[in-house]
Amino acid sequence: MTNVALEAQQHSVQAHVHDSLASGTAHAKGQQHPIKLYLVVWGWLFVLSTCSYLVDYFGLQGHLRWSLILLFMVLKAGLIVAVFMHMAWERLALIYAILLPPALVLVFVAIMVFESDYTHLLRAVFFAQTS
Amino acid sequence: MAETALLNNVEPPARAGGWRGIAADWSSDQRAFKNVSWGKAMMWIFLLSDTFIFSCFLLSYMTARMSTTVPWPNPSEVFALRIGDKEVPLILIAIMTFILISSSGTMAMAVNFGYRRDRVKTAALMFATAAFGATFVGMQAFEWTKLIMEGVRPWGNPWGAAQFGASFFMITGFHGTHVTIGVIFLIAIARKVLRGDFDVGTRGFFTSRKGNYEIVEITGLYWHFVDLVWVFIFALFYLW
Numbered sequence: 001m002t003n004v005a006l007e008a009q010q011h012s013v014q015a016h017v018h019d020s021l022a023s024g025t026a027h028a029k030g031q032q033h034p035i036k037l038y039l040v041v042w043g044w045l046f047v048l049s050t051c052s053y054l055v056d057y058f059g060l061q062g063h064l065r066w067s068l069i070l071l072f073m074v075l076k077a078g079l080i081v082a083v084f085m086h087m088a089w090e091r092l093a094l095i096y097a098i099l100l101p102p103a104l105v106l107v108f109v110a111i112m113v114f115e116s117d118y119t120h121l122l123r124a125v126f127f128a129q130t131s
Numbered sequence: 132m133a134e135t136a137l138l139n140n141v142e143p144p145a146r147a148g149g150w151r152g153i154a155a156d157w158s159s160d161q162r163a164f165k166n167v168s169w170g171k172a173m174m175w176i177f178l179l180s181d182t183f184i185f186s187c188f189l190l191s192y193m194t195a196r197m198s199t200t201v202p203w204p205n206p207s208e209v210f211a212l213r214i215g216d217k218e219v220p221l222i223l224i225a226i227m228t229f230i231l232i233s234s235s236g237t238m239a240m241a242v243n244f245g246y247r248r249d250r251v252k253t254a255a256l257m258f259a260t261a262a263f264g265a266t267f268v269g270m271q272a273f274e275w276t277k278l279i280m281e282g283v284r285p286w287g288n289p290w291g292a293a294q295f296g297a298s299f300f301m302i303t304g305f306h307g308t309h310v311t312i313g314v315i316f317l318i319a320i321a322r323k324v325l326r327g328d329f330d331v332g333t334r335g336f337f338t339s340r341k342g343n344y345e346i347v348e349i350t351g352l353y354w355h356f357v358d359l360v361w362v363f364i365f366a367l368f369y370l371w
Contacts, residue, residue: 031348032246042236049232049365053225056207056370066371073366077359084239084355086348092149093156094164098175105186112190116197123200 031086041083048072048079174349178356181309185360188302189367195294204290206369210274224369227270228361231310234263235358238317238351245347250324253347257321260354264314271307275300302364309357320350 052072055065082088087095146165147155157163164172196203207220214222241256278299282289285297323329324347332341 031242033243035240035243038236038239038243041239042232045232045235046229049225049228052366052370053221053228056221059207069366069370073362076362080235080355080359080362084235084358085352090167091146091152091156091165093153094167094172094175096153097163098179101179102182102186105183105190108186108190109193112194113197116194119194119198120200123198127200 031089033089037083041079044079045076048076052076168345170345170349171352174352178352181356181360185302185305185363188298188305189363192294192298192302192368195298196292199292199294201292203292204288204295206371209278209290210369221369223270223274224365227267227274228365230263230267230270231358231361234260234267235355237263238354242348242351245324245344248330248344250327250330253344254321254325257317257324257347257350261314261317261321264310264317264354264357268307268310268314271303271310275303298368302368306357306360306364309360313354313357316350316353320346 049072052069055068055072060068081099087099146152156165167175208218210224211218211220212222213219237256238260241253241260244252244256278296283296283299285300287293288296323333323342324344326333328335329342329344329346334340335342
Protein backbone atom coordinates (compact mmCIF):
# COMPACT_ATOMS: atom_id res chain seq x y z
CA MET A 1 0.00 0.00 0.00
CA THR A 2 2.63 2.50 1.07
CA ASN A 3 4.70 1.81 -2.01
CA VAL A 4 1.72 2.42 -4.24
CA ALA A 5 0.98 5.67 -2.44
CA LEU A 6 4.59 6.79 -2.73
CA GLU A 7 4.64 5.99 -6.40
CA ALA A 8 1.41 7.85 -7.02
CA GLN A 9 2.75 10.79 -5.09
CA GLN A 10 6.02 10.85 -7.00
CA HIS A 11 4.10 10.63 -10.22
CA SER A 12 1.95 13.61 -9.31
CA VAL A 13 5.02 15.63 -8.30
CA GLN A 14 6.69 14.82 -11.58
CA ALA A 15 3.54 15.72 -13.50
CA HIS A 16 3.35 19.00 -11.62
CA VAL A 17 6.98 19.87 -12.29
CA HIS A 18 6.50 18.98 -15.91
CA ASP A 19 3.36 21.12 -16.11
CA SER A 20 4.96 24.10 -14.47
CA LEU A 21 7.93 23.88 -16.80
CA ALA A 22 5.72 23.47 -19.82
CA SER A 23 3.46 26.40 -18.98
CA GLY A 24 6.42 28.54 -17.94
CA THR A 25 5.10 29.37 -14.48
CA ALA A 26 7.39 30.44 -11.67
CA HIS A 27 9.26 27.92 -9.58
CA ALA A 28 7.82 27.07 -6.21
CA LYS A 29 10.44 28.98 -4.21
CA GLY A 30 10.52 32.50 -5.66
CA GLN A 31 12.00 33.54 -8.95
CA GLN A 32 15.17 31.56 -9.63
CA HIS A 33 16.99 32.06 -12.88
CA PRO A 34 20.66 31.73 -13.79
CA ILE A 35 22.79 34.82 -13.12
CA LYS A 36 24.02 34.57 -16.70
CA LEU A 37 20.58 35.56 -17.96
CA TYR A 38 20.74 38.84 -16.03
CA LEU A 39 24.24 39.57 -17.27
CA VAL A 40 23.19 38.96 -20.89
CA VAL A 41 20.19 41.31 -20.50
CA TRP A 42 22.43 43.86 -18.81
CA GLY A 43 24.79 43.69 -21.78
CA TRP A 44 21.94 44.13 -24.26
CA LEU A 45 20.64 47.15 -22.33
CA PHE A 46 24.10 48.71 -22.63
CA VAL A 47 24.20 47.99 -26.36
CA LEU A 48 20.71 49.42 -26.94
CA SER A 49 21.45 52.53 -24.85
CA THR A 50 24.66 53.10 -26.80
CA CYS A 51 22.69 52.74 -30.05
CA SER A 52 20.11 55.31 -28.99
CA TYR A 53 22.87 57.68 -27.85
CA LEU A 54 24.61 57.26 -31.21
CA VAL A 55 21.37 58.30 -32.95
CA ASP A 56 21.84 61.69 -31.30
CA TYR A 57 25.64 61.73 -31.64
CA PHE A 58 25.51 61.28 -35.41
CA GLY A 59 22.64 63.75 -35.60
CA LEU A 60 20.19 61.57 -37.52
CA GLN A 61 17.03 63.51 -38.29
CA GLY A 62 13.44 63.03 -39.36
CA HIS A 63 11.51 59.79 -39.42
CA LEU A 64 14.67 57.66 -39.19
CA ARG A 65 15.61 59.34 -35.91
CA TRP A 66 12.16 59.01 -34.36
CA SER A 67 11.61 55.40 -35.42
CA LEU A 68 15.07 54.36 -34.14
CA ILE A 69 14.54 56.15 -30.81
CA LEU A 70 11.16 54.48 -30.35
CA LEU A 71 12.49 51.07 -31.41
CA PHE A 72 15.39 51.15 -28.92
CA MET A 73 13.07 52.51 -26.22
CA VAL A 74 10.53 49.71 -26.67
CA LEU A 75 13.22 47.01 -26.78
CA LYS A 76 14.84 48.30 -23.58
CA ALA A 77 11.50 48.62 -21.79
CA GLY A 78 10.54 45.12 -22.90
CA LEU A 79 13.78 43.59 -21.62
CA ILE A 80 13.48 45.32 -18.26
CA VAL A 81 9.84 44.34 -17.72
CA ALA A 82 10.13 40.80 -19.05
CA VAL A 83 13.40 39.67 -17.45
CA PHE A 84 14.40 42.05 -14.66
CA MET A 85 10.84 42.39 -13.35
CA HIS A 86 10.14 38.70 -14.10
CA MET A 87 6.96 39.45 -16.02
CA ALA A 88 7.82 36.71 -18.53
CA TRP A 89 7.33 34.08 -15.83
CA GLU A 90 4.08 35.42 -14.32
CA ARG A 91 0.60 34.13 -15.09
CA LEU A 92 -1.36 35.80 -17.89
CA ALA A 93 -3.96 37.11 -15.39
CA LEU A 94 -1.30 39.40 -13.86
CA ILE A 95 0.41 40.24 -17.15
CA TYR A 96 -2.78 41.53 -18.75
CA ALA A 97 -3.96 43.29 -15.57
CA ILE A 98 -0.70 45.29 -15.45
CA LEU A 99 0.25 45.73 -19.09
CA LEU A 100 -3.10 46.40 -20.80
CA PRO A 101 -4.10 49.59 -18.91
CA PRO A 102 -0.89 51.47 -19.84
CA ALA A 103 -1.48 50.44 -23.46
CA LEU A 104 -4.73 52.42 -23.31
CA VAL A 105 -2.63 55.53 -22.64
CA LEU A 106 -1.99 55.44 -26.38
CA VAL A 107 -5.62 56.50 -26.88
CA PHE A 108 -4.91 59.49 -24.64
CA VAL A 109 -1.81 60.21 -26.74
CA ALA A 110 -3.92 60.21 -29.91
CA ILE A 111 -6.46 62.58 -28.35
CA MET A 112 -3.74 65.00 -27.25
CA VAL A 113 -2.06 64.90 -30.66
CA PHE A 114 -5.30 66.14 -32.26
CA GLU A 115 -5.78 68.67 -29.48
CA SER A 116 -2.28 70.13 -29.76
CA ASP A 117 -2.47 70.27 -33.54
CA TYR A 118 -5.64 72.30 -33.14
CA THR A 119 -4.06 74.58 -30.52
CA HIS A 120 -1.03 75.04 -32.76
CA LEU A 121 -3.28 75.98 -35.68
CA LEU A 122 -5.14 78.57 -33.59
CA ARG A 123 -1.89 80.03 -32.28
CA ALA A 124 -0.44 80.21 -35.78
CA VAL A 125 -3.56 81.95 -37.08
CA PHE A 126 -4.11 84.43 -34.25
CA PHE A 127 -0.93 84.86 -32.22
CA ALA A 128 2.01 84.29 -34.57
CA GLN A 129 4.52 87.13 -34.58
CA THR A 130 3.93 89.28 -37.61
CA SER A 131 7.17 90.38 -39.18
CA MET B 132 -1.49 5.57 6.61
CA ALA B 133 -1.26 5.59 2.89
CA GLU B 134 -4.26 7.86 2.63
CA THR B 135 -2.95 10.44 5.10
CA ALA B 136 0.37 10.45 3.30
CA LEU B 137 -1.44 11.16 0.10
CA LEU B 138 -3.56 13.90 1.65
CA ASN B 139 -0.63 15.69 3.25
CA ASN B 140 1.52 15.71 0.17
CA VAL B 141 -1.14 16.34 -2.40
CA GLU B 142 0.09 18.78 -5.00
CA PRO B 143 -2.22 21.60 -6.10
CA PRO B 144 -3.78 20.75 -9.45
CA ALA B 145 -1.99 22.24 -12.42
CA ARG B 146 -3.64 25.48 -13.48
CA ALA B 147 -4.86 26.14 -16.96
CA GLY B 148 -2.89 28.56 -19.14
CA GLY B 149 -3.91 30.96 -21.89
CA TRP B 150 -7.31 32.67 -22.05
CA ARG B 151 -8.94 29.79 -20.21
CA GLY B 152 -6.46 30.43 -17.38
CA ILE B 153 -7.29 34.15 -17.26
CA ALA B 154 -11.01 33.37 -17.08
CA ALA B 155 -10.44 30.77 -14.36
CA ASP B 156 -8.15 33.05 -12.31
CA TRP B 157 -10.47 36.06 -12.41
CA SER B 158 -13.76 34.21 -11.96
CA SER B 159 -12.82 32.01 -9.03
CA ASP B 160 -14.36 34.27 -6.35
CA GLN B 161 -11.09 34.12 -4.45
CA ARG B 162 -7.89 35.83 -5.54
CA ALA B 163 -7.12 36.75 -9.11
CA PHE B 164 -3.33 36.56 -8.82
CA LYS B 165 -2.87 32.92 -7.90
CA ASN B 166 0.84 32.54 -7.34
CA VAL B 167 1.66 36.16 -6.52
CA SER B 168 1.67 37.29 -2.89
CA TRP B 169 -0.35 40.33 -1.83
CA GLY B 170 2.85 42.33 -1.33
CA LYS B 171 4.01 41.76 -4.87
CA ALA B 172 0.54 42.31 -6.35
CA MET B 173 0.19 45.61 -4.48
CA MET B 174 3.61 46.77 -5.66
CA TRP B 175 2.58 45.99 -9.25
CA ILE B 176 -0.68 47.90 -8.83
CA PHE B 177 1.16 50.84 -7.29
CA LEU B 178 3.57 50.81 -10.22
CA LEU B 179 0.62 50.78 -12.59
CA SER B 180 -0.76 53.92 -10.95
CA ASP B 181 2.71 55.50 -11.07
CA THR B 182 2.83 54.67 -14.78
CA PHE B 183 -0.25 56.83 -15.26
CA ILE B 184 1.33 59.73 -13.37
CA PHE B 185 4.45 59.66 -15.52
CA SER B 186 2.30 59.15 -18.63
CA CYS B 187 0.43 62.36 -17.77
CA PHE B 188 3.70 64.27 -17.35
CA LEU B 189 5.08 63.02 -20.64
CA LEU B 190 1.75 63.71 -22.35
CA SER B 191 1.61 67.27 -21.09
CA TYR B 192 5.19 67.71 -22.28
CA MET B 193 4.19 66.35 -25.70
CA THR B 194 1.18 68.67 -25.86
CA ALA B 195 3.27 71.70 -24.87
CA ARG B 196 5.96 70.89 -27.40
CA MET B 197 3.55 70.18 -30.26
CA SER B 198 1.33 73.19 -29.73
CA THR B 199 3.96 75.90 -29.28
CA THR B 200 4.74 78.15 -32.22
CA VAL B 201 8.15 79.00 -30.75
CA PRO B 202 10.99 76.57 -31.59
CA TRP B 203 11.77 74.02 -28.86
CA PRO B 204 15.31 74.26 -27.43
CA ASN B 205 17.54 71.55 -28.92
CA PRO B 206 18.22 69.12 -26.03
CA SER B 207 21.31 67.84 -27.80
CA GLU B 208 22.89 71.29 -27.41
CA VAL B 209 21.30 72.23 -24.09
CA PHE B 210 22.67 69.12 -22.37
CA ALA B 211 26.05 69.11 -24.09
CA LEU B 212 29.16 69.23 -21.91
CA ARG B 213 32.49 70.77 -22.85
CA ILE B 214 35.17 68.11 -22.47
CA GLY B 215 38.63 69.41 -23.33
CA ASP B 216 37.80 71.83 -26.11
CA LYS B 217 35.04 69.79 -27.73
CA GLU B 218 31.30 69.97 -27.14
CA VAL B 219 30.04 66.42 -26.56
CA PRO B 220 26.25 66.23 -26.98
CA LEU B 221 24.18 64.69 -24.18
CA ILE B 222 27.23 63.03 -22.61
CA LEU B 223 26.12 63.54 -18.99
CA ILE B 224 22.68 62.08 -19.76
CA ALA B 225 24.29 59.08 -21.47
CA ILE B 226 26.48 58.40 -18.41
CA MET B 227 23.43 58.74 -16.14
CA THR B 228 21.61 56.21 -18.33
CA PHE B 229 24.45 53.70 -18.07
CA ILE B 230 24.64 54.19 -14.30
CA LEU B 231 20.93 53.54 -13.88
CA ILE B 232 21.05 50.45 -16.11
CA SER B 233 23.98 49.11 -14.10
CA SER B 234 22.03 49.66 -10.90
CA SER B 235 19.20 47.61 -12.41
CA GLY B 236 21.65 44.82 -13.20
CA THR B 237 22.99 44.67 -9.64
CA MET B 238 19.42 44.78 -8.32
CA ALA B 239 18.33 41.82 -10.47
CA MET B 240 21.26 39.79 -9.13
CA ALA B 241 20.47 40.85 -5.55
CA VAL B 242 16.97 39.37 -5.95
CA ASN B 243 18.52 36.14 -7.17
CA PHE B 244 20.94 35.86 -4.23
CA GLY B 245 18.12 36.80 -1.88
CA TYR B 246 16.12 33.72 -2.87
CA ARG B 247 19.30 31.66 -2.40
CA ARG B 248 19.44 33.09 1.15
CA ASP B 249 22.93 34.47 0.57
CA ARG B 250 22.69 37.38 3.00
CA VAL B 251 26.07 39.00 2.44
CA LYS B 252 25.94 38.98 -1.36
CA THR B 253 22.32 40.18 -1.41
CA ALA B 254 23.05 43.08 0.92
CA ALA B 255 26.28 43.97 -0.90
CA LEU B 256 24.51 44.07 -4.26
CA MET B 257 21.67 46.15 -2.80
CA PHE B 258 24.13 48.63 -1.33
CA ALA B 259 25.85 48.78 -4.73
CA THR B 260 22.47 49.51 -6.31
CA ALA B 261 21.83 52.25 -3.76
CA ALA B 262 25.28 53.72 -4.46
CA PHE B 263 24.56 53.81 -8.21
CA GLY B 264 21.22 55.46 -7.46
CA ALA B 265 22.83 58.08 -5.22
CA THR B 266 25.41 58.79 -7.96
CA PHE B 267 22.57 59.26 -10.41
CA VAL B 268 20.82 61.76 -8.14
CA GLY B 269 24.12 63.58 -7.63
CA MET B 270 24.64 63.93 -11.37
CA GLN B 271 21.07 65.13 -11.73
CA ALA B 272 21.70 67.79 -9.10
CA PHE B 273 24.77 68.86 -11.11
CA GLU B 274 22.65 69.02 -14.28
CA TRP B 275 19.95 71.10 -12.58
CA THR B 276 22.57 73.48 -11.15
CA LYS B 277 24.15 73.92 -14.58
CA LEU B 278 20.81 74.67 -16.25
CA ILE B 279 19.65 77.04 -13.51
CA MET B 280 22.95 78.93 -13.77
CA GLU B 281 22.38 79.23 -17.51
CA GLY B 282 19.04 80.86 -16.83
CA VAL B 283 16.51 78.05 -17.25
CA ARG B 284 13.37 78.70 -15.21
CA PRO B 285 9.96 77.02 -15.21
CA TRP B 286 8.60 80.11 -16.96
CA GLY B 287 11.35 80.72 -19.49
CA ASN B 288 14.81 80.02 -20.85
CA PRO B 289 17.32 81.72 -23.16
CA TRP B 290 16.85 79.35 -26.12
CA GLY B 291 13.22 79.00 -27.10
CA ALA B 292 9.82 77.77 -25.98
CA ALA B 293 9.06 78.88 -22.42
CA GLN B 294 7.48 75.51 -21.53
CA PHE B 295 10.86 73.76 -21.78
CA GLY B 296 11.85 74.59 -18.21
CA ALA B 297 8.52 73.60 -16.70
CA SER B 298 8.53 70.24 -18.50
CA PHE B 299 12.16 69.57 -17.64
CA PHE B 300 11.93 70.38 -13.93
CA MET B 301 8.62 68.57 -13.51
CA ILE B 302 9.58 65.35 -15.27
CA THR B 303 13.18 64.94 -14.11
CA GLY B 304 12.33 66.29 -10.66
CA PHE B 305 9.62 63.73 -10.13
CA HIS B 306 11.85 60.97 -11.45
CA GLY B 307 14.74 62.08 -9.24
CA THR B 308 12.40 62.00 -6.25
CA HIS B 309 11.53 58.42 -7.12
CA VAL B 310 15.21 57.50 -7.32
CA THR B 311 15.87 59.14 -3.95
CA ILE B 312 13.00 57.24 -2.31
CA GLY B 313 14.28 54.07 -3.94
CA VAL B 314 17.76 54.59 -2.48
CA ILE B 315 16.29 54.99 1.02
CA PHE B 316 14.06 51.93 0.51
CA LEU B 317 17.06 49.89 -0.70
CA ILE B 318 19.29 50.84 2.23
CA ALA B 319 16.54 50.02 4.74
CA ILE B 320 15.88 46.57 3.24
CA ALA B 321 19.58 45.81 2.71
CA ARG B 322 20.19 46.52 6.40
CA LYS B 323 17.47 44.04 7.35
CA VAL B 324 18.91 41.43 4.99
CA LEU B 325 22.39 41.85 6.40
CA ARG B 326 21.10 41.64 9.96
CA GLY B 327 19.38 38.35 9.13
CA ASP B 328 15.84 39.55 9.88
CA PHE B 329 14.41 37.28 7.19
CA ASP B 330 16.25 34.19 8.42
CA VAL B 331 15.20 34.40 12.09
CA GLY B 332 11.75 35.88 11.45
CA THR B 333 12.15 39.26 13.19
CA ARG B 334 8.93 41.22 13.10
CA GLY B 335 8.88 44.38 11.00
CA PHE B 336 8.60 47.85 12.54
CA PHE B 337 5.29 49.00 11.09
CA THR B 338 3.07 46.00 10.51
CA SER B 339 4.73 43.66 13.04
CA ARG B 340 4.69 40.98 10.37
CA LYS B 341 7.52 38.57 9.76
CA GLY B 342 9.21 39.35 6.47
CA ASN B 343 10.86 37.05 3.98
CA TYR B 344 13.25 37.40 1.08
CA GLU B 345 10.41 38.27 -1.29
CA ILE B 346 10.72 41.86 -0.06
CA VAL B 347 14.00 42.00 -1.97
CA GLU B 348 12.14 41.19 -5.17
CA ILE B 349 9.42 43.75 -4.35
CA THR B 350 12.06 46.42 -3.73
CA GLY B 351 13.60 45.30 -7.01
CA LEU B 352 10.29 45.80 -8.84
CA TYR B 353 10.20 49.40 -7.65
CA TRP B 354 13.82 49.97 -8.62
CA HIS B 355 13.45 48.48 -12.10
CA PHE B 356 10.38 50.66 -12.59
CA VAL B 357 12.48 53.75 -11.85
CA ASP B 358 14.92 52.56 -14.52
CA LEU B 359 12.01 51.86 -16.87
CA VAL B 360 10.67 55.40 -16.50
CA TRP B 361 14.13 56.75 -17.25
CA VAL B 362 14.15 54.75 -20.51
CA PHE B 363 11.05 56.67 -21.60
CA ILE B 364 12.31 60.05 -20.35
CA PHE B 365 15.66 59.52 -22.07
CA ALA B 366 14.00 58.65 -25.39
CA LEU B 367 11.13 61.15 -25.37
CA PHE B 368 12.61 64.16 -23.59
CA TYR B 369 16.35 64.08 -24.23
CA LEU B 370 16.64 62.39 -27.62
CA TRP B 371 13.46 63.49 -29.42
